Amino acid sequence: MARVRTGEGRSLGRRFGWLWTAYAVSAFGTWLAFDAFPLIAITVLHAGPARVSALAAAGLLVGAAVAVPLGPWVEFRRKRPVMIAMDLVRCAALLSLPAAFLLGGLGFVQLLVVSVVVAAADIAFTAASGACLKTLVEPDDLLAANGRLESTTWTATMLGPPLGGAAIGLFGPLVTVAANAVSFLVSAAGIRAIGGTEPRPARSGAVHRAGPRLRAGDLLEGWRHILTSPALRPLFLNTILVSGLIMATAPVLAVLMLGRLGFAPWQYALAFAAPCVGGLIGSRLSARLAARFGRPRIMLVFGTLRACWLLGPAFVRPGVAGLVLVIAVELGLITCMGVFNPLYATYRLEWTPPDRVARVLSAWSVTSKLTIAAMTGLWGLLAGLTGPRTAIAIAGVLSLATPALLVRNRGALSGPDVLTQVGTSASVKNEGEGGPIMIEIKSIEKPDDRRDFPRGHLEIANLSGLVFGKATFEPGWRWTESVKDIAGTDLCEVHHNGYVVSGRMHIRMRDGAEQEVGPGDVFVATPGHDAWVVGDEPCVVFDFAGGMGEYAKAKH
Known part of the structure; x- marks a missing residue:
């Protein structure tokens, strides 16, 4: 478990500072233009209650539906370019409204389309920004970073609508929409200022070998x-x-x-x-x-x-x-x-x-x-x-x-658990008087390999010649039904030294001996056994024996 840092009086780094600035500007812009769309529909386009309701519903429903394939698309791309692109898309979409009004061509359909585009871009931006935040700050600083973003949200929520209401009263709702568009442009500039290199995300395990093309299962x-x-x-x-x-x-x-x-x-x-x-x-x-x-x-x-x-x-x-x-x-x-x-x-x-x-x-x-x-x-x-x-x-x-x-x-x-703490692999070595001293850390949540099998999957990390495995077994999983055909043996022939994080599993040995393990249990299971999940909760197990490199591995 990550240590809890308050983060008070301490900088989280220049790069987070730019992300925070970008977020603050766009948040204030969004709340400044709060309820601008229905006000435009009512005061400018003279829409009735049915159309105003349809506008509110369509932005959420259609925008969310459009955003479904955007999550996988964002996952395998650099996050900051995606965030900049979504800011620019929202800026352009919003600016089209005052531009169309000035040209005398603003209509309800355009307002509807813009609301959908903005809603979908919001979801894509949120997905990318969460992944970006995780790479910009240390795991122990995540809570402090999220606290600062949350305080910014509530400050914008408190100040934005009253200021926006005053602006709408003086200048009309289209002016606040234009201000919101500019806020996304400034946000894009702030994200661009984060700087540094961002490696292209790679798919792990079997997914990586399938290539970069988006698959139906990714959705x-x-x-x-x-x-x-x-x-x-x-x-x-x-x-x-x-x-x-x-x-x-x-x-x-x-x-x-x-x-x-x-x-x-x-x-x-x-x-x-x-x-x-x-x-x-x-x-x-x-x-x-x-x-x-x-x-x-x-x-x-x-x-x-x-x-x-x-x-x-x-x-x-x-x-x-x-x-x-x-x-x-x-x-x-x-x-x-x-x-x-x-x-x-x-x-x-x-x-x-x-x-x-x-x-x-x-x-x-x-x-x-x-x-x-x-x-x-x-x-x-x-x-x-x-x-x-x-x-x-x-x-x-x-x-x-x-x-x-x-x-x-x-x-x-x-x-x-500390072994599943998401972080960056690291290695520290030193030559002491008694020989080499080494500390090596690797995240099991960023595995070297992943194997999927019916009703479960396995994540493997290799560390200093040792093999660590994290296995997740879904309700209904049983070795003889899910893994037997892959392994090519009648029983599991892998030795396990395991720790059960959650869920329960029943183990039956070749000689008929049986035992059930649950959360907090450590266990040893020698080769020659069957096992199955008990109850309706997935069973998550860590294995330290080193034999998981052969688990659920097809025999040729």
């Missing part, structure tokens, strides 16, 4: 990795559900506050802008809390607390008391998110191998956007049938069940 690799990872799967489901429920209730709460309860628009804006200071505070405290109390505990506590606030807005009343209630609820929610989000982003990167980061982040973003779009539509229908308060209350009650996913996963929240 689903991000989801496959998430859903087969006992560490990532519960966190994925938790964050997707919590985000979906929060965003689904936002339009319903707007209808309740601005319609039935009669709050003024400035009061509504204040209720959601002022609490963003909690996100800034939370993100600043995140690393310090993790260093003092332990990352697993803080992640579990604040991941649970952030799910407890959504029920509050169902009880909002007219007047000052109602406004104070919404501000208090939002402040609590956003503060918890500010603490939780850097920890979760760091944890996700630590548990994702370098050659899958872009695909995992892309799959995560696509699923999140699709879920938000679907749940927003569903809660709109629910509010129409039951009323806004009831719809918000249902979301609040459902959100109270989401921490169960984190509690179930509490054993893995400490981060990956």
Whole structure:
């Protein structure tokens, strides 16, 4: 597990500084132009409610669908050129709107297309930037880096919409769109200034031998990795559900506050802008809390607390008391998110191998956007049938069940084992008085070889003549059914010295002796055995015996 550094008062390097600057500029530009598209549709194109709703839904749904092949495409390319390209694409797409308006040719179809292009480019940029961040800072500094990016997000969220609203009132929504476009241009320049060389990513193992062409299986690799990872799967489901429920209730709460309860628009804006200071505070405290109390505990506590606030807005009343209630609820929610989000982003990167980061982040973003779009539509229908308060209350009650996913996963929240810590291979040698002294480190998550077999895969790292293996066996895996035909033997003839990270496995020896191993167990299994996964959780095993070089290797 990586050590927790707070990062306070310490530079994370010039290259991260440029990435941070680029992110800050584009984040402020995006929030400055918040809600500009629907305002353009309403005030410039005079679109009705149906078209405005279609504009919001299409940007998420179609943009997410278009982004599905972008994750694998980004994975096997240099990340910074991809980020620059996505910035330039967003800049050009957004600038086309004021240009078309000045020429008298702005139409709803163009607005729709631009929203789709920007949404797809957002996902591709996010996937590439996560992979880029992982290469720019040391593993121990990931939390500090994510905390700084998170604090920037909440600062932009707090300041951008009020400034953007003032700009829209003075100059119209197209001016804020142009400002957002310029922010992406400045972001591209900042990323270009990072400098240094970036090697072209190579596919590992059998995939590498298949060549650089995108394969159909690559499209689903991000989801496959998430859903087969006992560490990532519960966190994925938790964050997707919590985000979906929060965003689904936002339009319903707007209808309740601005319609039935009669709050003024400035009061509504204040209720959601002022609490963003909690996100800034939370993100600043995140690393310090993790260093003092332990990352697993803080992640579990604040991941649970952030799910407890959504029920509050169902009880909002007219007047000052109602406004104070919404501000208090939002402040609590956003503060918890500010603490939780850097920890979760760091944890996700630590548990994702370098050659899958872009695909995992892309799959995560696509699923999140699709879920938000679907749940927003569903809660709109629910509010129409039951009323806004009831719809918000249902979301609040459902959100109270989401921490169960984190509690179930509490054993893995400490981060990956030191042997799976994602980093860069390194070797330190010194000639001491007693002979050569050597420290050599290599990441098992950046394997020298990968072998896939039915219901499982093996990652192999060679270190100073030794062979280390990390095997992942899915529910339903059994050696005699999945590996026997590959090995060409009736039983497994590889000697194992293993450590079980997660899941359970039953081992039966040639002479009939049987034993079951589970998380935390170390075991020895001599040649001549069968084995199978027990239960519905994948079994992850580290093997140190050195024989994994022959495991699941076809005999010729």
